[in-house]
Amino acid sequence: MADTTFADLEARGWCSAEVASPYVRFFEHLTAQCVPRMLASCDVVGDSTSSSLTRVLDVATGHGVVAIAAAAKGGQVTAVDFSEPFLDMAKQSAQSKGLNNIKFVQADAQKLPFDDASFDVVLCNFGVLHLGEPDAFFAEASRCLAPGGKLAFTVWVAPPKTVPFEITLRSVRECGNADVPLPQGPSFFKYADAASVASAMEAVGLEPTVLAEEVPQTMQLDRAEDLFELFATGTVRTRALLRAQTDDARRAIAARMAEEVRTAGLNLPCPACLSVAVKKS
Numbered sequence: 001m002a003d004t005t006f007a008d009l010e011a012r013g014w015c016s017a018e019v020a021s022p023y024v025r026f027f028e029h030l031t032a033q034c035v036p037r038m039l040a041s042c043d044v045v046g047d048s049t050s051s052s053l054t055r056v057l058d059v060a061t062g063h064g065v066v067a068i069a070a071a072a073k074g075g076q077v078t079a080v081d082f083s084e085p086f087l088d089m090a091k092q093s094a095q096s097k098g099l100n101n102i103k104f105v106q107a108d109a110q111k112l113p114f115d116d117a118s119f120d121v122v123l124c125n126f127g128v129l130h131l132g133e134p135d136a137f138f139a140e141a142s143r144c145l146a147p148g149g150k151l152a153f154t155v156w157v158a159p160p161k162t163v164p165f166e167i168t169l170r171s172v173r174e175c176g177n178a179d180v181p182l183p184q185g186p187s188f189f190k191y192a193d194a195a196s197v198a199s200a201m202e203a204v205g206l207e208p209t210v211l212a213e214e215v216p217q218t219m220q221l222d223r224a225e226d227l228f229e230l231f232a233t234g235t236v237r238t239r240a241l242l243r244a245q246t247d248d249a250r251r252a253i254a255a256r257m258a259e260e261v262r263t264a265g266l267n268l269p270c271p272a273c274l275s276v277a278v279k280k281s
Contacts, residue, residue, distance in 0.1 A: 006186075009185075019234060020083065032065045035125065044056055061090055071101045109140070115144075122150075145279040151206060158193075175252035175253045176250070192212055207278045209277060220266065221261065
């Protein structure tokens with residue numbers, strides 16, 4: 001693990017069906033909750049029979065929840081992800097809903113294969129925090145936006161407000177080892193900070209209009225034990241952290257997490273953090 005880069009860790013994880021399937025199982029309902037607010041912030045509209053479509057680029061589309069919602073509102077959507085398993089799930093979901101206004105492209109968010117000024121809206125739902133070079137994505141998003149176009153992206157609000165993360169990270173600190181050797185990546189909650197967002201947007205020629213707005217969401221679990229399972233199977237960074245623990249520590253962490261969920265309840269607050277910026281003319 002010491003010789004593995006952060007980018008390698010993320011790529012191996014998200015490009016594996018072993019992670020993709022449990023991610024969708026546990027996070028599908030949660031990550032969809034902020035999508036209506038996200039689309040409303042960018043005025044995604046259109047009519048597939050007219051020439052006034054909103055040209056939408058959904059980056060790190062995952063299982064396609066944002067792309068599908070944008071297409072259902074009439075946008076002409078291009079959905080990008082570097083993970084073949086996730087793209088396959090997104091395509092199947094779009095087909096099942098009869099949507100034919102989504103183009104799926106396998107590509108790197110930090111090196112987008114599109115012409116300058118080719119989109120009216122760029123969206124990224126919980127993808128920025130998985131990038132080794134998020135500033136490279138912001139620069140690419142700015143390049144791909146037409147003047148006056150909008151970028152909207154979400155990340156997680158920092159703990160303790162995101163209760164599932166607070167429970168998990170506290171359980172690791174108290175029952176295991178939070179300092180195991182893992183590839184160093186950007187701070188997970190960096191862009192939940194308004195000042196950090198403003199600085200990043202200004203650096204790439206975007207004018208922030210919404211800075212780290214908190215959007216209420218709730219993680220709904222079926223069992224107290226599900227919280228450990230979802231982080232141990234359906235994530236990448238935290239999955240690596242949990243796998244690096246000793247067997248005894250991992251069992252203790254799982255037990256503590258289940259105990260805390262029983263106390264807090266199966267519906268845990270896990271708000272999103274939405275930021276929006278406009279391409280300067």
